[in-house]
Amino acid sequence: MSIQILWTLALLALACEYVDSTLGMGYGTTLTPVLLLIGYEPAQIVPSVLLSEFLTGVLAGVLHHEVGNVNFKPGSRPLKVAMALAACSIVGTVTAVSIAVNVPTWAIKTYIGLLVLAMGVSILLTIGRTFAFSWKKVVGLGLLAAFNKGISGGGYGPLVCGGQVLSGMGEKEAIGITSLAEGLVCIVGVLTYVLTGNGGIDWGIAPSLVLGAVLSVPFAALTVKKVPVRKMRWAIGSAVTALGLFTLSKLVF
Numbered sequence: 001m002s003i004q005i006l007w008t009l010a011l012l013a014l015a016c017e018y019v020d021s022t023l024g025m026g027y028g029t030t031l032t033p034v035l036l037l038i039g040y041e042p043a044q045i046v047p048s049v050l051l052s053e054f055l056t057g058v059l060a061g062v063l064h065h066e067v068g069n070v071n072f073k074p075g076s077r078p079l080k081v082a083m084a085l086a087a088c089s090i091v092g093t094v095t096a097v098s099i100a101v102n103v104p105t106w107a108i109k110t111y112i113g114l115l116v117l118a119m120g121v122s123i124l125l126t127i128g129r130t131f132a133f134s135w136k137k138v139v140g141l142g143l144l145a146a147f148n149k150g151i152s153g154g155g156y157g158p159l160v161c162g163g164q165v166l167s168g169m170g171e172k173e174a175i176g177i178t179s180l181a182e183g184l185v186c187i188v189g190v191l192t193y194v195l196t197g198n199g200g201i202d203w204g205i206a207p208s209l210v211l212g213a214v215l216s217v218p219f220a221a222l223t224v225k226k227v228p229v230r231k232m233r234w235a236i237g238s239a240v241t242a243l244g245l246f247t248l249s250k251l252v253f
Contacts (some may be wrong), residue, residue, distance in 0.1 A: 003207045004208075009035075009208035010212035012034060012035075012212065013027075013209040013216075014215055016031040017212065017214075017216040018216035018223075019236060021060040021175075021179055021220030023236050024160070024174055024175035024178040025119075025161050025162070025178070025236065026157060026158075027049070027157065027213070028049050029115075029116055029119055030239070030243060031209075032045055033113070033244070033247040035205075036250075037246070042105055043201070044202045044204065044205060046193070047194075047203065048204075048209050049209065050150075050186045050189040051203075052213045053183065053213070054190060055183070055214060056179075056183065057182040057186060059217050060180070060221065061082070061179045061180025063217060063218060064175065064176035064180075064224065066221075067224075067225045069175065070173045078173050081164070081177050082184075083181075084142065085177070085181035086142070086184035087142075088138075088139045088143055089146030089185040090146070091143060091146070092147035094192050096146070096147040106251070109251060110248070112247060113244055114248065115244070116240055116244030116247060117244030117248065119244070120239070120242070123237030123240065124238065126162060127234065132168060133167040134167065137163060138163075138164075138167075141159055145159040145163075145185075150192070158240070160178045160181065160182070161177075172224055172225075175224055
């Protein structure tokens with residue numbers, strides 16, 4: 001079977017993954033609704049988004065470590081947090097994928113729209129606020145965020161990255177941790193789709209998404225190293241909120 005690259009999709013993936021690897025959020029949360037609006041179905045979108053984000057998440061984690069944005073040396077707290085998030089997220093991802101393959105398309109689309117809207121509003125409302133760090137929060141964030149990722153392809157980064165920042169982790173550390181943990185969570189989602197999809201998964205858009213997303217990661221890691229990212233939260237929060245509203249409006253009109 002020949003591999004076809006759809007350059008419009010590759011460029012969309014590049015832009016969304018650049019934002020995701022720079023802010024720790026925005027790839028699936030943004031790309032999934034855009035692909036829905038273009039006309040692709042959730043069954044085509046979600047597995048391909050999960051596959052591309054597995055590859056880019058691990059790559060982004062490695063590059064964030066290499067350029068000094070986060071320390072993933074053995075025994076470091078960032079590595080422990082990333083592993084904890086990934087481990088507790090397996091339950092949420094498997095549960096979500098099992099639900100996603102057995103519910104109507106309109107229900108998944110509605111959930112995606114509401115999820116994106118909630119994420120955008122949450123980002124905007126929590127800018128500048130900090131709270132005490134706790135491992136209970138890490139576990140809760142991992143479970144809920146992985147459920148969102150497994151059922152919609154998005155919603156992981158905003159919860160996990162934002163939650164870490166609100167819990168007292170450094171912003172650049174939170175971005176690196178989120179990238180690595182998200183990559184590990186996504187491979188669980190991919191494998192679950194493969195095992196439950198009865199061979200009927202359409203991987204047609206996956207090569208385009210993978211190519212575009214991977215190309216963006218080195219530039220994102222360098223951006224995080226050189227540019228303060230806190231001020232950019234207003235932009236991503238506003239954009240995700242607007243996209244959520246637009247996605248829900250398409251279900252009504």
